[in-house]
Amino acid sequence: MSPSIQYFQFHGFAHPSMPTTLRIVEVDKLKTACSTCSLQELCLPAGLSAIELKSVDELIARRRPVKRGDYLFRSGVALHSLYAIRSGFMKSCVLHEDGREQVAGFHMMGDLMGLDAIGTNQHLCDAVALEDSEVCEIPLKDLEGLSRNIPSLQQHFHRIMSREIARDYGVMLLLGSMRAEERLAAFLLNLSQRFAARGYSPTEFHLRMTREEIGSYLGLKLETVSRTLSHFQAQGLIAVQNKHLRILSLDNLKELVSHHSCRS
Amino acid sequence: MSPSIQYFQFHGFAHPSMPTTLRIVEVDKLKTACSTCSLQELCLPAGLSAIELKSVDELIARRRPVKRGDYLFRSGVALHSLYAIRSGFMKSCVLHEDGREQVAGFHMMGDLMGLDAIGTNQHLCDAVALEDSEVCEIPLKDLEGLSRNIPSLQQHFHRIMSREIARDYGVMLLLGSMRAEERLAAFLLNLSQRFAARGYSPTEFHLRMTREEIGSYLGLKLETVSRTLSHFQAQGLIAVQNKHLRILSLDNLKELVSHHSCRS
DNA sequence: CCCTCGTTTTGATCTGCGTCAAAGTCCTGC
């Protein structure tokens, strides 16, 4: 176990059988039920029996599309549901009182959003779609009720919350003790892992977010992000062109994260 | 709601009736049961009925003392129990592979530790006592079982996990977008809040951790922590002498956190 | 009581990344 990256936002395991590009289209064609959703392994109903799955199906209040740039929820609003991302890509932002905002995380299909709101019954961050997305709305009360009857659902829900905490520890490590190069390398590796876990290529993908959003997430300025990416490219670690990214050497990136002098 | 500090690691509400200094002694004299524990409001069994409380009492496998410097658990070890701190003060540390470590949090009475381990069934951080402490051992399986029968326990457990996530967001904000002065001010205010919530003075307390540990938590070097504290003292915001700290102006500290230019 | 070692303070210097600026590129809507 190597805490810095391997556990940092690792949400599931890979589906090597999935094709790379047509996935979203396929998913959209499916009917709404969890029981037929290919994200099961990553999402809430992981490891449930067929009967239990049916109950979870009934849990989903509705599916809801979220257009690029739209808010799924806003900070301060009362919590009623958690949201499982069915397709698309989102960010969550914590807000300063002075209006500045910081990206707290990037979320893709199979991820569950809204977990931070359970404690206060109010959302503490904004959720914004970075591309047209679709989410499943899961009323918290119903989820709690059902998980009282289905131990494995309860367990899985706890695991998901716990993994979010673990992910946050990873981010804290990153923000607290890594230099710019290490942070960016860790970020790219994390994206790579998560795409891989969803059946996409681990070495070639689109960055759905701007340099500024990456910077905000990593505690860096956009110029630094851009410069560092250029630097990686010059070293032959990656090939970037605008938002298209190809990782040329996963190993060298990993080395950068772990072996390089961290500044403390 | 002001996300940066007010929600950042705020775990409960104040007990103004509690005397300031003799609290630990009193707690130690009590018998082991939750039902007679003065930490109820902060700890797991918050808001349970007398009958439910009794069930939770039976949940506690045992109380366990942890001497200063000893580990409560170590990274990599299998999870069996969560731990509620009954008295004392602890830190949790995430580990780099290169041996460096980062403090992920400081924990005091009423706090629940080990939540990050549920996802993998392995502890992801070390827990070390910063002073002689005592914890209540709560087997996770039993807690899950009981919370299936007691909805309010289930709810409270979810709230606790969620608040940990919210706290982490606060730390991310701090690490990602605050300057040294703001970080330290936020840190002191957070300690102040938490002591207040436990019936201690919000303006005068002992720092149980070294400057290095503070620095590790805040993503700063110990020299910077020391310098910044001296600076605060020169400004008349606080009075520090070694580990004894007195806050002279909570308001000015708060202002420092929110109004000052954050570096982004 | 003194010695020792861990901790803290303070100073001087260095550097990674932020800031400011300007040019270039891509995307979108008309």
Add this chain to the structure above:
DNA sequence: GCAGGACTTTGACGCAGATCAAAACGAGGG
């Protein structure tokens, strides 16, 4: 297809905080 705005890249420079160094302080053990 063109115009305008958003995003990205690259350069020059400055500063907050890291690093190096050394002295002072405090707590615990013999």
